[in-house]
Amino acid sequence: MLKTTSAILIAGLMSGTSFAAKWHMPTPYGDGNLQTQIAYSFVKEVKENTEGALDITVHSGGSLVKHTEIPRSIKTGQVQIGEVFLGILGNESPVFKHDNIPFLATSFDDAKKLWKAAKPEIAKHLDKNGMMLLYTVAWPAQSLYSKQAVNSLADLEGQKMRAYSPTQSRLADLMHTTPMTIQTPDIPQAFSTGIIQAMITSPSTGVDSQAWDYVNYYTDVKAWIPKNVVVVNKRAFRRLDKATQQIVLDAAKHAEAAGWTQIAARAAKDKATLVEQGMTVSDPSPQLLKELQAIGQTMAEEWKAEAPKEVGSILTRYHQELGQ
Missing domain, CATH: 3.40.190.170 (Bacterial extracellular solute-binding protein, family 7)
Known part of the structure; x- marks a missing residue:
């Protein structure tokens, strides 16, 4: 259950707005994080291509909903969309643990193949809980x-x-x-x-x-190599007209492609920063x-x-x- 303060804040954000026109997207990580930057690019593309008909606000760094509460808030419709580290769902089903098993996939190429293998089961379990998978962004190797x-x-x-x-x-x-x-x-x-x-x-x-x-x-x-997933409440998505749904799906496809492309460079950059800092x-x-x-x-x-x-x-x- 969401804490009272989060529930009140969400209710305040949603009041007076069209459910389909104004969405709120909690994310667990700060604005300097690649996953969060991809989320901002995703919502920008959606807003531009719908000419503002669907406006998604990113609430980064757990500022709206704490990380562990994000899946439930999406499932119950208290927010329409959100990002979560896939592994924290491991207690709900073992399929969510696939990218946290040590040495099962340690290169980005293998991680992509593992994701392709796991995606059908992930989508099935999300669907049972009233959610739909939009896109995923990998992390550097742990x-x-x-x-x-x-x-x-x-x-x-x-x-x-x-x-x-x-x-x-x-x-x-x-x-x-x-x-x-x-x-x-x-x-x-x-x-x-x-x-x-x-x-x-x-x-x-x-x-x-x-x-x-x-x-x-x-x-x-x-x-x-673990991943974040961005998921949407199924009922919220179905309330969108078909054209808007397709714009969201296209933006999600672009976000996932960008994430997998950029993560290797970010990993090398961040490792170099650790060295630079001593x-x-x-x-x-x-x-x-x-x-x-x-x-x-x-x-x-x-x-x-x-x-x-x-x-x-x-x-x-x-x-x-x-x-x-």
């Missing part, structure tokens, strides 16, 4: 931030590890660390107050949260990589066991895409 050099998992044992999804919590357990659920805006405070000592996340999140202020090392393990950036030691890959295999097996039919179909399609 790597390890720590206060000290990490050459093996023993160097992290007992530490508190940030977790941003159910799958990451399981990963922290298998790494013999303690998972702590911390959303992106709260990362600096969590480190400064000792709530967490390490995290696995993207170079972009590291730059956004100025990781160099509280950690010294970035070990580029490239464990997985962080030690290095590849993982053979031992650390071997240990993490073994955990990835365990998590892949556990993931398939959660829903053998659905997950099995994703993996079958993925291996077909890989030519295996």
Whole structure:
């Protein structure tokens, strides 16, 4: 359930406006984030091509609705559209965990193939909950931030590890660390107050949260490539006329293409920024990589066991895409 303050704010924003003409789009990340910038481009294209008939306002950085509340707010129609990190939906269905499984897809090419394999199941589950998928934008590969050099998992044992999804919590357990659920805006405070000592996340999140202020090392393990999804309330979408619906779908297609094109360049830029700010950036030691890959295999097996039919179909399609 949305907190009272968020519900009141949303009601105020929606009052006196046409439901189909004025939409509100909460997003979890700040304006400097590529995913948010893609969202702004998306809504600009929609507004221009509908000549203002559909005007979508982006509320970035969790300013309207907190990240974990965005899916429910879209499902219930309290907002019409929103962006969410796909992995946080993992408790609703195992299919939402596909891009959080370590070492299942670690390159952008493989991540695209995994998304193609998983998309039918994702769309099916969103549809059951009154939502429709519009587009997705990948993150850079997720790597390890720590206060000290990490050459093996023993160097992290007992530490508190940030977790941003159910799958990451399981990963922290298998790494013999303690998972702590911390959303992106709260990362600096969590480190400064000792709530967490390490995290696995993207170079972009590291730059956004100025990781160099509280950690010294970035070990580029490239464990997985997660995604954000932008989804719309189905009833809100159906209220649009056919021409406007097509404009929204076309803008979504362009947004997804732009995101996949731009993410690799952003990843390289943000990793360079970590170096410029004095962080030690290095590849993982053979031992650390071997240990993490073994955990990835365990998590892949556990993931398939959660829903053998659905997950099995994703993996079958993925291996077909890989030519295996």
